[in-house]
Amino acid sequence: MSTQASWRALDRGPVIPGGTSRAFVTGTWRTERPVLDLERCIHCMLCWLYCPDSSILARDGRVVGIDLDHCKGCGICAAVCPPRAHAIVMVPEGQP
Amino acid sequence: MSVVASSRRLGLTGNDAVALAWKQINPDVVAAYPITPSTQVVEKFSQYVADGVVQTQFVPVESEHSALSACVGAAACGARVMTATSSQGLALMHEILYIAAGLRLPIVMAVANRALSAPINIHGDHSDAMGSRDSGWLQFYARDVQEAYDLTILAVRVAERARLPVMVGLDGFTLSHSLEVVEVSSDDAVRAFVGPGPEDHYHFLDGPEPVTIGPLALPDSYMDFRRALAEAVARSAEIIAREARAFREHFGRAVPVFVEPVAMEGARAAVVLMGSYAGVVEEAVQRWRRAGRPVGLVRLVTFRPFPAEALRAALAGTEHVVVMERADTLSTLGGPLGVELRAALYGAGRPPAVTDVIFGLGGRELREEDLEQVGRLVDEAPGGVRYLGTGDDL
Numbered sequence: 085m086s087t088q089a090s091w092r093a094l095d096r097g098p099v100i101p102g103g104t105s106r107a108f109v110t111g112t113w114r115t116e117r118p119v120l121d122l123e124r125c126i127h128c129m130l131c132w133l134y135c136p137d138s139s140i141l142a143r144d145g146r147v148v149g150i151d152l153d154h155c156k157g158c159g160i161c162a163a164v165c166p167p168r169a170h171a172i173v174m175v176p177e178g179q180p
Numbered sequence: 181m182s183v184v185a186s187s188r189r190l191g192l193t194g195n196d197a198v199a200l201a202w203k204q205i206n207p208d209v210v211a212a213y214p215i216t217p218s219t220q221v222v223e224k225f226s227q228y229v230a231d232g233v234v235q236t237q238f239v240p241v242e243s244e245h246s247a248l249s250a251c252v253g254a255a256a257c258g259a260r261v262m263t264a265t266s267s268q269g270l271a272l273m274h275e276i277l278y279i280a281a282g283l284r285l286p287i288v289m290a291v292a293n294r295a296l297s298a299p300i301n302i303h304g305d306h307s308d309a310m311g312s313r314d315s316g317w318l319q320f321y322a323r324d325v326q327e328a329y330d331l332t333i334l335a336v337r338v339a340e341r342a343r344l345p346v347m348v349g350l351d352g353f354t355l356s357h358s359l360e361v362v363e364v365s366s367d368d369a370v371r372a373f374v375g376p377g378p379e380d381h382y383h384f385l386d387g388p389e390p391v392t393i394g395p396l397a398l399p400d401s402y403m404d405f406r407r408a409l410a411e412a413v414a415r416s417a418e419i420i421a422r423e424a425r426a427f428r429e430h431f432g433r434a435v436p437v438f439v440e441p442v443a444m445e446g447a448r449a450a451v452v453l454m455g456s457y458a459g460v461v462e463e464a465v466q467r468w469r470r471a472g473r474p475v476g477l478v479r480l481v482t483f484r485p486f487p488a489e490a491l492r493a494a495l496a497g498t499e500h501v502v503v504m505e506r507a508d509t510l511s512t513l514g515g516p517l518g519v520e521l522r523a524a525l526y527g528a529g530r531p532p533a534v535t536d537v538i539f540g541l542g543g544r545e546l547r548e549e550d551l552e553q554v555g556r557l558v559d560e561a562p563g564g565v566r567y568l569g570t571g572d573d574l
Contacts (some may be wrong), residue, residue: 090404091403091404091405091407091408091411092408094401094404094405094407094408095284095343095408095411095412096284096343097282097283097284097285097343097393097394097405097408098282098283098393098394098395098397098405099391099392099393099394100391100392100395101389101390101391101392102389102390102391102392103390103392104392104395
C-alpha cells in the first residue's frame with residue numbers, strides 16, 4: 085500500500101485479492117540468470133518440474149521461456165537440464 | 181420474536197456439558213488434541229461423531245499447535261469451528277492464538293483451566309488462559325456447569341458477529357469433572373439460536389475470485405490492522421450485551437456476562453473474582469452480611485473484553501476491594517485481574533483501596549480458615565499482594 089490505509093476500513097482482517105505476487109517483481113534479487121537456448125531444448129520439462137518459483141514458462145507441453153521477473157537465479161533448472169541437451173546455462177548478472 | 185424453548189434437567193460434568201453443547205451446535209469442523217482436564221470434551225464429542233449424530237468433520241491431530249492451525253484453516257474457509265484444550269496445550273497453541281485473532285476468525289475454544297508447568301500439575305488455576313490475555317481472543321469464565329454450557333452456546337453467536345475467537349473457561353476439575361444439574365435446551369432450540377453458520381461472512385475459498393488471507397503487512401499497514409483489532413475487542417462488548425439479551429429471550433433463562441454483583445447494595449467492601457470459587461466465596465459473603473458486615477461480591481464473567489466500566493459501576497461506593505485470583509504476574513503487583521482492576525479504578529473519583537489475594541494455584545483448596553483470613557483482609561484493607569494458604573503471615 086503506497087498510502088496508509090485507515091484502520092477503520094480494515095475490520096474484516098488482512099484479506100486481499102489473490103495473485104498479488106504476480107505484481108511483486110523479485111527477479112532483481114538474482115546474481116546469476118538462466119539463459120535458455122530453445123534451439124537445444126528437448127522439452128523434457130524437468131526444469132519446469134523442478135523450478136521452485138514456477139518461473140519456467142510453458143505452453144502446450146513445451147518450454148517457451150523464463151519468467152525473469154520472478155526467477156531468483158538459483159540454477160536448479162540448469163542443473164537438471166540433461167547434459168547432452170545443455171539448453172540452460174547460468175551467466176552472471178550484468179553480462180550479456 | 182421471543183421463543184422460550186423447551187428444556188430438561190440433566191446431571192452433567194463440565195466437560196460433558198460442553199461436549200453436549202457442541203453436539204447441539206453441530207460445528208462443521210472440530211480439530212483437537214487431548215489434554216487433562218479438557219480431554220473428555222473431545223472424547224465425548226468424538227463419540228457423537230462416531231455415532232453419526234453430528235455432521236462434523238473431526239480432525240484428530242498430533243499436537244495442539246496443529247489443532248489450532250487446522251481450526252484456523254477451516255475457519256478461514258467459512259466453517260464453524262471448535263476445539264478444546266488446557267494448560268500446556270494452550271501454551272503450545274500460543275503462536276496460533278494470535279493468528280486466529282489477527283485473521284478475525286470466529287473459533288470457539290473450551291479451556292478447562294489448569295496450572296502451567298513447572299512443576300507439572302494437572303489441577304485448576306487461571307495461569308493458562310491469562311497467558312493468552314493479550315492475544316485478541318475474548319475470554320469468558322464459567323462459575324458452574326450451567327454457565328459452561330450456556331456460555332459455549334453464547335460464544336458461537338458472539339464470535340461470528342464480532343469476528344473474533346472466543347475462549348470459554350471452566351475451572352479444571354472443579355467444573356470440568358464435577359457433576360451438576362444442568363438445564364439443557366433441546367437440540368432444535370440450540371441450532372435455531374446459533375443459526376446456519378458463518379458462511380455468509382467468509383468466502384475465502386471462492387474459485388472465480390480467490391483471496392489472500394494474512395499477507396505480509398509492513399510498517400505502512402500492520403499497525404492499522406492491530407488498531408482495528410483493538411477496536412473490535414472493545415466493541416465486542418456491545419455484541420455480547422445484545423447476544424446475551426437474545427439468549428434470554430430465546431431460551432427463557434439468563435446467561436450472565438461482564439460482571440455479576442452479589443449482595444452489593446450498600447456494600448462498603450467487595451470481593452472480586454472469576455470462575456468456580458464464586459460459589460464458595462458467595463457463601464462466606466452472605467454469612468458476613470448476616471453478621472452485619474457491609475461486604476459484597478463482584479464476579480467477572482468476561483475478562484476480555486475487560487469490563488472496566490461495569491467494574492467501576494459495581495464497585496462505586498466501596499472503600500476497599502479484595503481481588504481473589506488464581507494466577508500471578510510475578511511483577512510484585514499481584515495477578516492479572518488485580519493489576520487491570522487497579523488500572524481501571526485509577527483516576528475514578530475516589531477509588532477503593534485494592535488488596536490482591538492470590539489463591540488456589542495448581543488446585544490448592546480454599547479452606548474455611550482461608551476464607552476467615554480473606555474476611556480479615558476485607559476488614560483491614562492492607563493493600564498490596566497476599567498469597568493465601570502458603571503459611572505466609574497475612
